[in-house]
Amino acid sequence: MIKDFIKNIKNNQKILISYSGGLDSTVLLYQLIPFIKQIPFLKLRAIHINHQLNTQSFSWAQYCRKICKKYSIPIIIKTLHIQTKNNIQETARKLRYKIIAEHMLPDEILVTGHHSNDQCETLFLSLKRGSGISGLSGILQKSFFNKNKKIIRPLLNISKEQLETWAIKKNINWVEDDSNYINKYDRNFIRNKIIIPIQKRWPYFIQNCIRSMRLCYDQNIAINYFLDQIIHDISLFTDTLNISKFYIYPKAIQILLLRRWMFFNQKHHISYNETKNIYNNIITTKNQNTINRINIKNISIQKYKNNIFYIPKHQNIKNRILFWFDYYKPLKLPNHLGYIIQDQYGMLLPKPNTSDLINIRFQLYENIRTDIGETTRKNFWQKNKIAPWNRNRIPILFYNTKLIAIMGFLVIKNQHTYTNTWRLSWIDFII
CATH class of the missing domain: 1.20.59 (Chorismate Mutase Domain, subunit A)
Structure with a gap:
């Protein structure tokens, strides 16, 4: 079932499996175990999240620990504390992924046991929410969560029935969560009251749902391609x-x-x-x-x-003054505005005297003298096409209280008191 997934893993790949003890994650775990022996560099860990929503949840955690110990798989067991009684499943999902992200190692990928029945349930949930073509595309086999954490779902094209048949054939046990039959939860209601009866009438219904979701996904890719071209042009x-x-x-x-x-x-x-x-x-x-x-x-x-x-939305820095005492080191700007650094590529500026206090401000206090004469602050910003809400986000260089430069835009001329020069750059990040 997961041979294609294994083919694409890189050397020294670290894998974290979300292991609940249920059918899908159990099959995934047992599918991965033989490859641990075959591929020495493959590093596998498991994580179990106890949601405390069932009286047997602590015994399930111990069962997962026992199975992982049997196969020498390191396991992390964490307990959730869910405060709300509204939308419990969605709240639990968000907390679960938050905890998983906190325990993932660098370059480690998360694998889960999502299967095609889950995909079909997601389609119905999307229809319930009135989702567009993107929502109707379903769960992706590869995606990211928590910004940069990679998640892969190797069993997404396999049905729950196929997983169950494989587990029974291999004489593998799994945890049965009786809360899966409580229909007050949306996903359970869709599974038990809608999909199962439909499947009895139309056995290929789930496969056809998956086909429709793939078509939505392909069409969404095509639409976004042309939208991106337009956005790039304008x-x-x-x-x-x-x-x-x-x-x-x-x-x-x-x-x-x-x-x-x-x-x-x-x-x-x-x-x-x-x-x-x-x-x-x-x-x-x-x-x-x-x-x-x-x-x-x-x-x-x-x-x-x-x-x-x-x-x-950022903190107001209009009246902020940053002193740059050690100008051999980058000066970090607030509100993710980057850094001011001394280098060979930046604006050519008069170098301060040893007694000068170098400081960065974010507000112009006076009119500006340029090569063609004096201009007002408002006219300067308008000429440079700086929108009003960005005008207090441009770093402005002062020596003591003397205006020297508006970084990225203008060097104030006629600085007769300075004999040496240096170059300063305003950059987004430091490599």
Whole structure:
């Protein structure tokens, strides 16, 4: 069942199996055990999460410990403390993955026993939520959770019936969780009251569901390919979308473009209702000189002239002053704004005197003198196309209280008191 998975593992691969003791994770464990002996570099560990939702849960944990000890597999056993009584299964799932992520080693991948019946149940849950084509694509065989933790589901194309037949043939025991028959949980209701009766009438129903989900997945990939091309053509930066060309497309495509652009920035999909809210209150407004804004959780979406901006909410640093005492070391800026470093590639600047206090500020206090004369702060930012909400996020270099440079934009001329020069760069990260 998992030969294709084993073929693709790399040398010294570390694998963590989510082991509940139930049928699916037990079959997966026993499928992996022979390969541990055949492939010496394969490192396998198990993790068991006790949800404390069943009176037998502690005995299941001990059973899993016993099986892992028998086959010399290290096992981590952790206990969940679920406080809420609402949506228990979803809460347990989130807590479970949070604990798993905390215990994964670097470069370790998580494997789970999800099978095709789980996939079909997920389809019905997506229909219940009114999901679009992305939600109807189902569970991916390979994906990531907790930002950068890799998860693989080697049994996703195998049915529960096939797993059970294999386990019985091999005389393998597993834990039976009687809570799987409590139909107050959505997934259990779908499994017991919908899918099982349908399967009795149409035995190939699950396979056909899987086929439909694959078609949705393929179509979603194709749609996103063309959306990405359009976004690339009309965006200068990932967090800035030029919407002047939006209006040549039908409304439905405009909404899809907006949702895809939001995904680039958030790394997860927002709901269609949230997308429509942004569309109706940001995209469709015609006044070019007013700032329209919508707040969603920890971000703000703002429209200014022909652009919309994705703006994470940050601490106000308008009045912040950072002193750079040891300029041989990078100066870390607040709010994930990167670093100021001394290097050979940056802006050519007058070098401070030994008595000067080098400091970075995020606010201009006076008009600016350039090569062509004096300009106001507002005119300077407008000329450089810096939106109003970003104007206090640009690092500004001072020696004592003397303005020296606006990093990335301007060096103040006529600095007669400085004889030497140096170069400074404003960078995103340090390698």
